[in-house]
Amino acid sequence: MAMVHDPRFVEDVPEGRAAIPAFIVCRNAHLLCASCLGDKRSAWPLSVHDTQCPTCHDEMLKSSQPSRAVVIKLDQYTFLCRYADAGCPWKGQVSQETEHAKKLCRFRFLRCGRCGEQYRAGFALEHNELCTELVITCPEGGADCLGAPRSGMYPRSQADEHAKKLCRNRPCRNFPFCRTRTSAANLVPHEPACTFQLEQQASARQEAATQRTLLAQSHAENATLRERAERVEKALKSASEELDKERTRRRELERECDDLADKLRDEIRRYARLAGRERDGGRGGGGGGERRSRDEQRFAPATRQSWSASRSSSVRDDRWAPVHDDASAYSSAGRSRY
Numbered sequence: 001m002a003m004v005h006d007p008r009f010v011e012d013v014p015e016g017r018a019a020i021p022a023f024i025v026c027r028n029a030h031l032l033c034a035s036c037l038g039d040k041r042s043a044w045p046l047s048v049h050d051t052q053c054p055t056c057h058d059e060m061l062k063s064s065q066p067s068r069a070v071v072i073k074l075d076q077y078t079f080l081c082r083y084a085d086a087g088c089p090w091k092g093q094v095s096q097e098t099e100h101a102k103k104l105c106r107f108r109f110l111r112c113g114r115c116g117e118q119y120r121a122g123f124a125l126e127h128n129e130l131c132t133e134l135v136i137t138c139p140e141g142g143a144d145c146l147g148a149p150r151s152g153m154y155p156r157s158q159a160d161e162h163a164k165k166l167c168r169n170r171p172c173r174n175f176p177f178c179r180t181r182t183s184a185a186n187l188v189p190h191e192p193a194c195t196f197q198l199e200q201q202a203s204a205r206q207e208a209a210t211q212r213t214l215l216a217q218s219h220a221e222n223a224t225l226r227e228r229a230e231r232v233e234k235a236l237k238s239a240s241e242e243l244d245k246e247r248t249r250r251r252e253l254e255r256e257c258d259d260l261a262d263k264l265r266d267e268i269r270r271y272a273r274l275a276g277r278e279r280d281g282g283r284g285g286g287g288g289g290e291r292r293s294r295d296e297q298r299f300a301p302a303t304r305q306s307w308s309a310s311r312s313s314s315v316r317d318d319r320w321a322p323v324h325d326d327a328s329a330y331s332s333a334g335r336s337r338y
């Protein structure tokens, strides 16, 4: 018996049973698979040999019937859909597979009524994306693109012609800056002029942006300068506070100096008195009183006067001279005087 193994059986099937469907081809009920029978039928009647049953060499029957007995035996095995390779997950009995594959399978082929191309039943939407005869709507002007109802609806195969020759709603490529819509022919002169204008606008915008940047920079610089001025002002203020303190300290020192000068004068007077008394005691009376008053005149006013001169000169200078220089000058003057 000429049979072929069918790889769509999930389990191992005993040899000689795996031909689906199996056809009875002679009076002795010998079987042939569909493929072998098809080969013989297509050769028929060119070769006498091919009209004989390959098993018993009897004349083959004019019409062959599928063997129910073989199908019943094979139904105990699991069979895959003929479109399993394309992705169909169906598993079932051999006797059910044809029904599934021809009426239900998502992977069966259908023929498109518009373009005549084949597509798989579960992928109609995918086919519609490609179908050349599917009616689409003008993407620019919509269903009424040319004014009349449905004048913007045409088979996909005519889309190019509509866009190039008929459509009056083609947008300028500078959309959305330019909202001109016209025919493809009118866009040819329009777009270069439009682009030129657009470039001018763009360069004006660029210029404005540059100016804004410069302005922002100068604002920043002003802020920096203001900050620096504030710092200098603060430093100046603390320096002048320091100066005030120094002045106060100097006034205190001057007061102390005046006190010391007064004490010194008193000491000198007392000394002069003592010295006069000593002389008077040694030489007797007369002349001592005169000399004492002369001594007082010589020492006291001179001391007072020199202090005043020193103070006035240092007060005049300290506005400009650095504080420490002035102070050292003062103290050295004070030292030399004592």
Ligand SMILES: [Zn+2]
Pocket: 002, 003, 004, 019, 032, 033, 034, 035, 036, 037
């Ligand atoms: Zn065969």
Ligand SMILES: [Zn+2]
Pocket: 025, 026, 027, 028, 029, 030, 053, 054, 055, 056, 057, 058
């Ligand atoms: Zn036979």
Ligand SMILES: [Zn+2]
Pocket: 081, 082, 083, 084, 088, 089, 090, 100, 101, 105, 106, 107
């Ligand atoms: Zn299937």
Ligand SMILES: [Zn+2]
Pocket: 112, 113, 114, 115, 116, 117, 127, 131, 132, 133, 134
């Ligand atoms: Zn189609």
Ligand SMILES: [Zn+2]
Pocket: 138, 139, 140, 141, 142, 145, 146, 152, 162, 166, 167, 168, 169
């Ligand atoms: Zn259009």
Ligand SMILES: [Zn+2]
Pocket: 172, 173, 174, 175, 178, 179, 180, 190, 191, 194, 195
């Ligand atoms: Zn434009």
